[in-house]
Amino acid sequence: MAKYPVVVYGASGYTGMLVMDWLIDQDIPFTAVGRDAGRIKELMSQRVVRLESATYEIIETEHDVDALAAAFVGAKVVCNTVGPFGKYGPVAIEAALMAGCHHLDTTGEQGYVLKIRAQFGQQYAEAGLVLCPSLSYMHTIAQIAAELTLDTPGIDSLETATVVRGPREGSGVTVGSTASIFETFRQEQFHLWDNQLVAWGATDNFEITVPEVLRPVFALPWGGTSLPVFYQEDARVRYCTSLTGFYDNQAMRLVLAVAEQWEAEIKHLPIEAQEATIAQIVASTTPSMPPRERTTLNRSIDTAVGRGPLGGVRASVSSVTPYITTGALQVAAAMKLIEGETDAVGFTSGCKAFGHNYLLGFLEQRGLARASVTQL
Numbered sequence: 376m377a378k379y380p381v382v383v384y385g386a387s388g389y390t391g392m393l394v395m396d397w398l399i400d401q402d403i404p405f406t407a408v409g410r411d412a413g414r415i416k417e418l419m420s421q422r423v424v425r426l427e428s429a430t431y432e433i434i435e436t437e438h439d440v441d442a443l444a445a446a447f448v449g450a451k452v453v454c455n456t457v458g459p460f461g462k463y464g465p466v467a468i469e470a471a472l473m474a475g476c477h478h479l480d481t482t483g484e485q486g487y488v489l490k491i492r493a494q495f496g497q498q499y500a501e502a503g504l505v506l507c508p509s510l511s512y513m514h515t516i517a518q519i520a521a522e523l524t525l526d527t528p529g530i531d532s533l534e535t536a537t538v539v540r541g542p543r544e545g546s547g548v549t550v551g552s553t554a555s556i557f558e559t560f561r562q563e564q565f566h567l568w569d570n571q572l573v574a575w576g577a578t579d580n581f582e583i584t585v586p587e588v589l590r591p592v593f594a595l596p597w598g599g600t601s602l603p604v605f606y607q608e609d610a611r612v613r614y615c616t617s618l619t620g621f622y623d624n625q626a627m628r629l630v631l632a633v634a635e636q637w638e639a640e641i642k643h644l645p646i647e648a649q650e651a652t653i654a655q656i657v658a659s660t661t662p663s664m665p666p667r668e669r670t671t672l673n674r675s676i677d678t679a680v681g682r683g684p685l686g687g688v689r690a691s692v693s694s695v696t697p698y699i700t701t702g703a704l705q706v707a708a709a710m711k712l713i714e715g716e717t718d719a720v721g722f723t724s725g726c727k728a729f730g731h732n733y734l735l736g737f738l739e740q741r742g743l744a745r746a747s748v749t750q751l
């Protein structure tokens with residue numbers, strides 16, 4: 376049973392520990408939950424900033440609905456960072472529901488977001504609880520940009536681009552993220568066209584331009600992102616496409632090459648062989664936990680172009696340190712939920728439940744993001 380209002384599940388993970396950093400910063404006591412208490416304790420002592428000021432406990436438990444529910448009960452909010460979420464997420468969601476907790480996660484996986492909306496959305500709504508995926512750099516920052524364009528009445532068509540500095544040796548994509556990225560090859564990827572989810576081709580790719588950088592950016596649908604799902608049932612929006620690219624190197628072309636190989640050689644293999652291929656790719660690309668991000672290295676631009684029939688708006692959010700930003704977003708939302716403040720229950724985006732201006736303001740005040748809006 377959790378003694379404190381916030382549970383961090385995935386407490387030995389890179390992102391889980393960054394959520395803890397921000398909880399400590401906000402003086403919020405927390406319960407750290409994971410499958411190996413010894414590992415959690417050791418990694419927290421190496422990685423979590425200001426641990427000496429924290430009020431916390433550690434609970435070791437297996438990844439099973441009943442065991443997790445027993446660990447979560449007593450808390451108000453579960454911040455879940457155990458991914459790939461398509462693989463591990465539903466068990467934790469079911470456990471949080473059973474324990475009467477709100478569930479926030481850090482997924483970027485569209486297939487999982489679609490699945491949990493259908494499977495758990497109604498039950499969370501009936502329980503008066505929030506089920507909020509992607510409360511993370513991807514795809515909340517792009518959604519904040521989209522919402523800034525939707526502040527102009529009449530906008531009904533959204534194009535977003537998440538443009539990040541690409542991975543280089545030591546620049547920091549985590550084990551969990553790499554596994555999640557390659558997990559998305561298994562899923563169809565959708566954009567929103569006239570209120571319907573329409574599939575991208577598995578190897579669709581684009582050269583895009585964003586005004587903040589001079590050279591064209593090679594971009595992919597990146598699993599489709601959460602935005603078309605969030606906007607599918609939003610009366611303001613009929614169209615939504617979201618792309619992701621790296622703005623300063625060619626690493627995204629390697630991702631496309633793997634996607635092409637997946638389509639040609641791997642997707643027809645038995646599930647065990649697919650698992651083995653993903654595990655081998657993850658091990659070869661992301662051997663260990665990366666160092667803490669730096670603002671000199673880890674920078675991103677999320678741009679949204681919103682258009683109506685006769686005009687448009689562009690909003691851009693420049694941001695730094697996406698994993699640290701993810702921790703901040705989780706805690707900004709947890710603070711609201713501890714106080715019982717939310718504009719939505721059931722399946723929801725962070726922007727809908729907590730407001731894009733609140734989330735953006737939280738990040739801006741901490742030097743993590745800055746937004747600009749231009750009428751087109």
Ligand SMILES: NC(=O)c1ccc[n+]([C@@H]2O[C@H](COP(=O)([O-])OP(=O)(O)OC[C@H]3O[C@@H](n4cnc5c(N)ncnc54)[C@H](OP(=O)(O)O)[C@@H]3O)[C@@H](O)[C@H]2O)c1
Binds near residue numbers: 387511512513552664
């Ligand atoms: N959308 C975004 O912008 C964004 C940002 C940050 C993170 N994420 C996502 O968040 C997830 C976590 O990322 P991360 O960077 O924290 O990865 P990570 O450092 O690899 O951490 C993964 C965590 O999950 C736990 N875990 C893995 N398999 C488990 C299992 N079978 N049972 C119980 N726990 C298990 C790990 O525990 P052990 O230590 O015991 O293995 C660890 O605590 C990924 O899916 C990633 O894509 C997304």
